[in-house]
Amino acid sequence: MISLNNPGSKVIMSGNEAMARGALEAGVDFCTSYPGSPTVEVAESLFRLDPKYNVYGEWSVNEMVALEAAAAASFAGLRALCVMKQNGLAVTSDFLLSLNHPGTRGGLVIVVGDDPGAHSSINEVDSRHFARHAEVPLLEPADVSEARDMMAWAFELSEKLETYVILRVVTRVCHARGNLVLNEIPEKPQKNVQVEPWDRFLCIAPMHGMVHSRQAQARQTYEESLFNSYTGPDEAESVIVASGPAVLYAREAMELLNLDSKVGLLKLGTTWPLPHNWILERLQKTSNIVFFEETDPFLEQNITSVLAQFGSKTYNFFGQASGHISGEAGPGLGELNTDLAVRGLAKIFDLPDPTSLPETGQLKDILKVSIPEREMALCPGCPHRSSFWAIKSALELDGRKGFVLGDIGCYTLGASKSGFWLLRSVMCMGSGVGLANGFGQLYRFSMDQPVLAVMGDSTFFHACLPALVNGIYNRADFIAVILDNSITAMTGFQPHPGVGVKATGEEVKPLSIEKVTESIGLKTVVADPHKLDETIPVLYDLLQEKGPRVLILRKECALKAAKKELKTYRVISDLCAGDSCGCNNFCSSTFACQAISIGTDSKAVIDDVLCTGCGACVLLCPREAIEEVTKEEVSSSGKN
Amino acid sequence: MEKIKEPYNQIIAGVGGQGNILASALAGIAATKAGFNVVVGETYGASQRGGSVMSHVRLSREKTYGPLVPSGQADLIVAFEPLEALRVASKYANASTVIIVNPAPVYPVSVALKEASYPEIEDILKGLKSLAGDVFTVNATSIAREVATPKVQNIVMINAMSHYRGQPVQRSYYNDALEEFLQGAGLEQKEANKKAFLTYLELEQYN
Numbered sequence: 001m002i003s004l005n006n007p008g009s010k011v012i013m014s015g016n017e018a019m020a021r022g023a024l025e026a027g028v029d030f031c032t033s034y035p036g037s038p039t040v041e042v043a044e045s046l047f048r049l050d051p052k053y054n055v056y057g058e059w060s061v062n063e064m065v066a067l068e069a070a071a072a073a074s075f076a077g078l079r080a081l082c083v084m085k086q087n088g089l090a091v092t093s094d095f096l097l098s099l100n101h102p103g104t105r106g107g108l109v110i111v112v113g114d115d116p117g118a119h120s121s122i123n124e125v126d127s128r129h130f131a132r133h134a135e136v137p138l139l140e141p142a143d144v145s146e147a148r149d150m151m152a153w154a155f156e157l158s159e160k161l162e163t164y165v166i167l168r169v170v171t172r173v174c175h176a177r178g179n180l181v182l183n184e185i186p187e188k189p190q191k192n193v194q195v196e197p198w199d200r201f202l203c204i205a206p207m208h209g210m211v212h213s214r215q216a217q218a219r220q221t222y223e224e225s226l227f228n229s230y231t232g233p234d235e236a237e238s239v240i241v242a243s244g245p246a247v248l249y250a251r252e253a254m255e256l257l258n259l260d261s262k263v264g265l266l267k268l269g270t271t272w273p274l275p276h277n278w279i280l281e282r283l284q285k286t287s288n289i290v291f292f293e294e295t296d297p298f299l300e301q302n303i304t305s306v307l308a309q310f311g312s313k314t315y316n317f318f319g320q321a322s323g324h325i326s327g328e329a330g331p332g333l334g335e336l337n338t339d340l341a342v343r344g345l346a347k348i349f350d351l352p353d354p355t356s357l358p359e360t361g362q363l364k365d366i367l368k369v370s371i372p373e374r375e376m377a378l379c380p381g382c383p384h385r386s387s388f389w390a391i392k393s394a395l396e397l398d399g400r401k402g403f404v405l406g407d408i409g410c411y412t413l414g415a416s417k418s419g420f421w422l423l424r425s426v427m428c429m430g431s432g433v434g435l436a437n438g439f440g441q442l443y444r445f446s447m448d449q450p451v452l453a454v455m456g457d458s459t460f461f462h463a464c465l466p467a468l469v470n471g472i473y474n475r476a477d478f479i480a481v482i483l484d485n486s487i488t489a490m491t492g493f494q495p496h497p498g499v500g501v502k503a504t505g506e507e508v509k510p511l512s513i514e515k516v517t518e519s520i521g522l523k524t525v526v527a528d529p530h531k532l533d534e535t536i537p538v539l540y541d542l543l544q545e546k547g548p549r550v551l552i553l554r555k556e557c558a559l560k561a562a563k564k565e566l567k568t569y570r571v572i573s574d575l576c577a578g579d580s581c582g583c584n585n586f587c588s589s590t591f592a593c594q595a596i597s598i599g600t601d602s603k604a605v606i607d608d609v610l611c612t613g614c615g616a617c618v619l620l621c622p623r624e625a626i627e628e629v630t631k632e633e634v635s636s637s638g639k640n
Numbered sequence: 641m642e643k644i645k646e647p648y649n650q651i652i653a654g655v656g657g658q659g660n661i662l663a664s665a666l667a668g669i670a671a672t673k674a675g676f677n678v679v680v681g682e683t684y685g686a687s688q689r690g691g692s693v694m695s696h697v698r699l700s701r702e703k704t705y706g707p708l709v710p711s712g713q714a715d716l717i718v719a720f721e722p723l724e725a726l727r728v729a730s731k732y733a734n735a736s737t738v739i740i741v742n743p744a745p746v747y748p749v750s751v752a753l754k755e756a757s758y759p760e761i762e763d764i765l766k767g768l769k770s771l772a773g774d775v776f777t778v779n780a781t782s783i784a785r786e787v788a789t790p791k792v793q794n795i796v797m798i799n800a801m802s803h804y805r806g807q808p809v810q811r812s813y814y815n816d817a818l819e820e821f822l823q824g825a826g827l828e829q830k831e832a833n834k835k836a837f838l839t840y841l842e843l844e845q846y847n
Contacts, residue, residue: 176707177680248706372756
């Protein structure tokens with residue numbers, strides 16, 4: 001899709017695909033990434049290209065290694081791309097803040113996906129601060145087409161300035177689809193690279209001056225950039241300053257409020273370093289400035305500072321600080337949209353708010369109940385649900401108030417209903433077992449509670465190895481529970497070192513998790529989470545031991561398994577006693593599997609579309625009222 | 641082409657796993673082929689299944705809009721699930737919004753947990769009618785089951801959407817978009833999707 005070489009044709013792509021296309025149009029040679037929403041498909045689209053495009057691609061073990069590998073390609077003169085989500089940029093930060101010193105050679109672009117509103121993240125992060133921190137150029141596209149344009153230009157810019165460029169995109173650009181007109185994919189000459197005897201890539205303090213001067217040069221370049229524009233009356237008294245998709249929200253809100261003939265819109269695409277002179281000139285005739293951006297007041301603080309230092313007049317500022325521009329939950333919280341822009345501008349310009357919602361009170365009367373929310377939940381048949389049930393059961397049998405530390409993956413939902421609220425901590429990748437190293441030493445302070453830390457298989461390789469080594473070295477008392485569903489499931493089934501497949505599909509020898517843990521001296525037990533009758537006693541026994549130890553709960557992700565032949569289950573109506581059972585509809589309401597609902601006769605019903613045939617409910621039903629449907633019965637009953 | 645509202649705002653709503661994103665991608669390709677400037681905004685969380693999913697498909701003859709429809713500004717809502725129809729309508733509908741809804745419920749986990757109850761379908765349809773203009777029902781899940789598999793429910797709904805005369809993209813463009821989409825697909829998948837798109841449908845108006 002991204003490789004259609006038909007210059008001039010208008011197509012529709014997602015923002016992520018458009019960025020991949022931009023990299024391809026710029027002749028990218030090397031792409032590394034650790035998958036993280038919202039930017040997963042940038043790298044994935046490049047990894048799926050025909051080998052004739054000669055783009056090396058890898059899912060790296062984590063973002064730090066991904067950036068180091070991409071930097072090496074750049075040092076050798078190749079064009080390299082490194083893709084990650086907001087939290088990944090923080091993972092790279094030590095290297096990121098060193099790499100700006102030696103700088104780069106071949107164009108090096110870092111794509112970072114910020115997630116205002118935290119649609120698929122645990123937190124909101126504004127990564128633009130990193131560009132200021134590292135004194136490197138930052139670009140912020142407003143829409144899909146601009147994402148492609150900026151990506152293609154970022155490689156040139158990086159080569160001109162000899163430092164890396166950060167392309168900061170938000171979910172509403174990545175996961176949007178929009179039109180763009182294709183440019184040519186150039187023929188790439190065969191590149192032969194070498195590291196010469198005089199090549200040095202050193203981060204040393206005397207290079208600090210180079211960091212400043214590259215930033216000054218970036219500022220000069222940005223003064224002329226066409227990614228910045230002004231629309232509106234020549235001498236507008238009021239100007240809205242916006243970046244990213246907030247530009248589009250502001251523009252539509254101005255139309256809805258009929259402000260577009262009176263108020264100007266200053267769109268910034270090059271948001272660090274700021275083009276001081278261009279901004280000063282554009283805002284010279286203005287008295288009122290409104291800042292509209294996601295998520296932090298980055299432009300608001302930096303532009304007010306520019307105006308204070310270099311401007312020759314005073315202004316009225318409206319934005320997060322004044323409280324006029326705000327997300328649903330308050331300034332700097334959550335996403336913006338056109339409604340919020342209308343609300344903010346109506347307040348500032350003292351206009352009636354034209355957006356009005358229907359009477360919800362009236363609706364409530366008709367419905368008699370409110371509209372129930374759909375909380376995120378583990379999928380039907382998810383092995384994590386069974387794992388959490390096994391852990392919960394074993395901890396209750398043990399009775400010492402053992403607790404579970406969480407980590408990042410689908411199983412983060414262990415902090416919610418469908419994981420029985422089991423997780424007591426959720427922070428960054430690898431933090432569960434990291435915390436277990438501390439809790440696991442507190443027996444000295446008479447804490448006698450068992451300490452468990454869960455982590456996924458991809459997370460194990462990403463960030464857990466140092467903490468496990470620390471555990472064995474310092475004899476911490478914990479159980480590391482590796483929830484191995486044999487894929488990076490949450491971001492869409494990317495392989496990792498344990499899977500045996502590389503990003504481009506090439507098969508490699510899989511790295512065995514148990515061999516790794518056993519080789520560093522950790523007692524390791526492997527069990528099947530869906531076989532609850534076996535797994536609960538295994539964990540109970542492990543709880544009675546001391547020192548750092550590992551339980552691998554291994555079962556393929558239910559969504560992956562569902563693509564193969566499934567087992568089918570049904571409720572034996574005569575055996576299910578419904579409300580008179582006393583189990584309180586255990587299979588659906590306690591085990592929280594969405595594939596089981598309760599019929600009007602209060603008996604359980606299995607939804608054949610949602611059920612993935614894990615069979616865990618068979619073991620849990622106190623009346624043994626759930627049974628497997630044989631293959632013969634399934635085929636004789638037809639597709640129904 | 642007849643004059644249409646500028647921009648024309650469509651919202652496709654459903655539950656994770658129902659094929660919402662594929663449907664909105666098809667609608668986007670079809671509208672691009674019909675010559676519109678299209679922007680599609682997807683709202684979905686980290687959950688692969690079970691969460692609310694909503695795609696805003698905005699069509700313009702003139703410009704590029706943001707990926708989110710302002711509240712009360714939907715022209716057409718296509719919902720794969722009745723509760724999601726209501727959730728979206730309560731924020732985005734106005735008195736002339738048209739709603740096409742599959743009335744087969746998918747229960748939220750809170751209903752299974754007995755923490756919430758699911759409204760009666762009749763009450764949901766009444767609610768939709770009070771919020772919007774014309775409301776049409778399509779039994780897409782059972783139709784999909786009859787012609788192929790329940791999984792192609794989304795294509796039955798796209799079929800219904802393309803039949804609705806008030807929307808500005810001709811049905812042939814949806815057909816072309818589906819053809820393009822199915823290029824790399826297996827034979828069984830192709831057949832199932834084509835049947836779902838080509839099967840004859842009656843939009844039943846709810847009064």
